[in-house]
Amino acid sequence: MSSNNESHSGPGGSEAINTEIITLTRFLTEEQTKHKEATGDFTLLCHSLQFAFKSIAYYIRRASLINLSGLAGSANSTGDDQKKLDVIGNDIFISAMRSSGRVRILVSEEEDEPIVFDEHPTARYAVACDPIDGSSNLDAGVSVGTIFGIYKLAEGAKGTKEDLLRPGTDMVAAGFTMYGASAQLVMTMKDGPVNGFTMDSALGEFILTHPDMKMPRKRSIYSVNEGNSYWWEDPVKEWCDTLKKPEKEGGKPYSARYIGSMVADAYRTLLYGGIFAYPADKKSPKGKLRILYECAPMAMVFEQAGGQAVNSKMDRMIEIIPESIHDKSGIFMGSYEEVQKVIDIHNKYKK
Secondary structure, eight states: OOOTTSOOSOTTOOOOOOSOOOBHHHHHHHHHHTOTTOOSHHHHHHHHHHHHHHHHHHHHHHTTTTTOOSEEEEEOTTSOEEEHHHHHHHHHHHHHHHHHSOEEEEEETTOSSOEEOTTOTTOOEEEEEEEEETGGGGGGTOOEEEEEEEEEOOTTOOSSGGGGOOOGGGEEEEEEEEESSSEEEEEEETTSOEEEEEEETTTTEEEEEEOSOOOOSOOSEEEOOGGGGGGOOHHHHHHHHHHHSOTTTTTOOOEEOOOSOHHHHHHHHHHHOOEEEEOOOSSSTTOSEEIIIIIHHHHHHHHHTTOEEEOTTSOBGGGOOOSSTTOEEOEEEESHHHHHHHHHHHHHHHO
């Protein structure tokens, strides 16, 4: 017997209809109207980015069905064996950026040299991206993602790679997409809030689900590959030891959470707080992560969400100028106070 106050809407229950959904398309349009000087070029570029993210999300979902995982038989610019999906993700990105008509230069992790779109000589933007970050985890069903940074070209830029050897402070926007159980897009514009969108597969749209993301000031979670600890510098070893033997934190050690897919580790750290680290070490003195399309975009997101991001010399990550388009760096990024602990220990060693 059903009582009078129960819903009689069938086995699916009743669904509240939200008619005020903010899609990414609507969000970008509303942002554009706030800037009287806007030409619409940036908005059009973002629509092309959005299409690339949707396409990659689709292919990742289908990867196991249509045999897109596994190696493609070639290696990328940094020596990693390429997965078939890496190649597809890269092709999708190149095509989307070319067809936007708003991009002059594209730097991709999968390409040794920048791609210059000479058919758009007056295009005003440059994009740096890692089309599918964490792809070595794909076969295991672990979340992978896309990381991107957008630069506005200086007046008189000639359309060469030197136009992109600039600090992250010059970016006009940055963010990443994570392709997990659902596709999550985190995006921020210069000096603006960090906003999180979730892909609604039924609508085929990214929906604003996490407006104005702010990360906790501190959290007892650390994310680092301790398999490399033998090669770490002494301050990094001491920092990691203090997390396991926290005398001042009531004796409770930090929780270790390391996925090995930068976007997945970054997204969790952004939501829950804590710290993600990939320090430079004696084996990789320049670090492993690329400044232009991994470290700088993440640094912009984390700083604008209230956190910090520094390199292994404790310099502010977003101010580092890459020496080449695939230049690398160590990085510590996360909650403000967690990164500050790393800085304080390093400063002690400098004395």
